[in-house]
Amino acid sequence: MLPKRWLVERTFAWLMRSRRLARDYERRADTSEAVIRWSMSMVMSRRLARRPS
Numbered sequence: 001m002l003p004k005r006w007l008v009e010r011t012f013a014w015l016m017r018s019r020r021l022a023r024d025y026e027r028r029a030d031t032s033e034a035v036i037r038w039s040m041s042m043v044m045s046r047r048l049a050r051r052p053s
Contacts, residue, residue: 014043 015021018039026032 015039018042 015036018035020026020035021039024032026035
């Protein structure tokens with residue numbers, strides 16, 4: 001099992017691949033939250049769509 005800190009840092013690295021999250025361009029907190037949720041759903045859908053090895 002991986003340490004929790006590593007899991008969190010890995011997740012942040014996945015999120016930082018999104019250009020809109022690399023810098024905080026959003027002025028409203030709800031818009032920023034929506035972009036984070038969108039980015040995480042994209043990451044998870046790509047992981048789920050991968051072919052099993």
